[in-house]
Amino acid sequence: MGVTILQPYSIKNKTGSQVIEILTKRLISLGAQPSGQFLVDCETYIPQMGPTKTVHIFHNSEQPASVFSILDTGAKQIPLITDGLFDLLMLKMTPAYITKKPIKIESKGPRFEYGDFLIKLGIVTMSQNFKGVLIEVEYRPCLIASQCWELMREFLQGFLGSSVSNKIPPYFAAPSIMNANVMKEFEIYQAMDTINQYLEHFTNYRKQTTTAISGRP
Numbered sequence: 001m002g003v004t005i006l007q008p009y010s011i012k013n014k015t016g017s018q019v020i021e022i023l024t025k026r027l028i029s030l031g032a033q034p035s036g037q038f039l040v041d042c043e044t045y046i047p048q049m050g051p052t053k054t055v056h057i058f059h060n061s062e063q064p065a066s067v068f069s070i071l072d073t074g075a076k077q078i079p080l081i082t083d084g085l086f087d088l089l090m091l092k093m094t095p096a097y098i099t100k101k102p103i104k105i106e107s108k109g110p111r112f113e114y115g116d117f118l119i120k121l122g123i124v125t126m127s128q129n130f131k132g133v134l135i136e137v138e139y140r141p142c143l144i145a146s147q148c149w150e151l152m153r154e155f156l157q158g159f160l161g162s163s164v165s166n167k168i169p170p171y172f173a174a175p176s177i178m179n180a181n182v183m184k185e186f187e188i189y190q191a192m193d194t195i196n197q198y199l200e201h202f203t204n205y206r207k208q209t210t211t212a213i214s215g216r217p
Contacts, residue, residue, distance in 0.1 A: 001062075001138070001140070001189075001191060002116075002138050002139045002140035002141060002142050002143060002148075002189065003138065003139050003142050003143065003144070003145045003148055003152070003189045004136060004137065004138040004139075004189070004193070004194045004197070005136075005137050005138075005145075005152055005156070005169060005197075006134055006135070006136050006169075006194075006197045006198065006200075006201055007134070007135045007136075007137065007156055007160060007163075007164060007169075008132060008133070008134055008135075008201060008204075009023070009132075009133045009134070009135055009160060009163060010163055011132065011133060015130070016123040016124075016130050016132075016133055017123070019133045020109055020110070020121050020123060020133065023121050023133075023135070023159065023160075024110060024112075024121065026159040027112050027114065027119060027121075027159060028112075030114060030158070030159060031114060032112040032113065032114035032117075032119060033112060033113050033114070034110060034111075034112055035111050035112055035113045035118075036110075036111055037061075037108065037109065037110055037111065038061045038062065038108060038109065038110075038111045038120045038122070038136075039059070039060075039061045039106060039107075039108040040058065040059070040060050040061070040106065040107045040108070040122070040198055041058070041059050041104065041105070041106035041107075041108075042056055042057065042058050042104070042105050042106065042198065042199065042202050043056075043057050043103070043104045044056050044057075044103040044104070045057065052074060053071060053072070053073050053074075054071075054072045055069060055070070055071055055072075056069065056070045056072065056199055057069050057086075057087070058070075058195050058198065058199070060191075060194070060195065063191060065083060065084065066081055066082070066083065066191075067081070067082050067083065067084055067086040067087060068080075068081055068191075068192065068195040069081075069082065069086065070195070070196070070199060077196075079192045079195070079196070081191070081192065103126075103206070104126070104127065105124065105125070105126040105131070105202045105205065105206065106124070106125060106126075107122030107123065107124045107134050107136075107198070107202075108122060108123060109121045109122045109123050116139060116140050116141050117137060117138065117139055117140070117155060118137070118138040118140060119135070119136070119137050119138075120135070120136040120137075121133070121135060122134045122135065122136060124201075124202075124205055126205065126206065131205045131208070132205060134201055135156075135160065136194075137152060137155065137156060139151065139152050139155075142189075143188050143189050144185075144186065144187070144188065144189065145168065145172045145184065145185040145186075145187075145189060146168070146172075146183075146185040146186050149168045149172070149185065153166065153168075168185055169197075171184065171193075171196065171197050171200060172184045172185035173185065
């Protein structure tokens with residue numbers, strides 16, 4: 001596992017499938033090879049009573065034996081990596097926590113390999129409703145984001161164009177959870193960093209949905 005960066009991609013009046021088809025052609029023209037499918041999903045549990053401590057449960061097809069969870073207290077987020085039994089534990093906690101199906105969100109689609117890069121083209125859906133396209137790019141030889149960002153930026157801009165900023169994503173420019181004096185871009189990359197990025201983007205998609213609904217006449 002190496003450094004992974006998530007990049008939302010504007011659909012520009014095209015369907016998700018059309019965007020994936022366009023990006024697939026670009027990658028294949030570069031020499032990338034199809035390498036199966038991927039899926040990242042997130043289901044959110046909320047307490048039935050008491051203080052709001054939301055639990056986000058993630059599954060990533062790249063780590064099928066692991067369940068990633070993030071407890072969001074509002075003031076901070078507490079990560080946890082467990083095995084598949086955690087899903088059963090959450091089912092037994094239904095007196096305290098409930099899940100709302102409309103809150104479930106996922107990103108899935110084709111994956112490609114290009115040299116040391118692993119690229120995933122994800123169609124994001126929430127309750128089977130299309131929300132956007134999210135690109136995941138992993139540079140496997142590197143574990144420090146600051147050491148490979150320029151290379152990853154060049155690669156991303158090569159097939160996504162100007163939608164990719166020249167600046168490192170805000171997630172990496174933020175202070176470390178363990179040491180506020182160190183930026184995340186200088187830390188060793190962990191699998192949980194990928195999950196945290198997905199939570200960040202999934203939350204943005206959910207906010208867009210809330211805004212659209214609340215904005216209706």
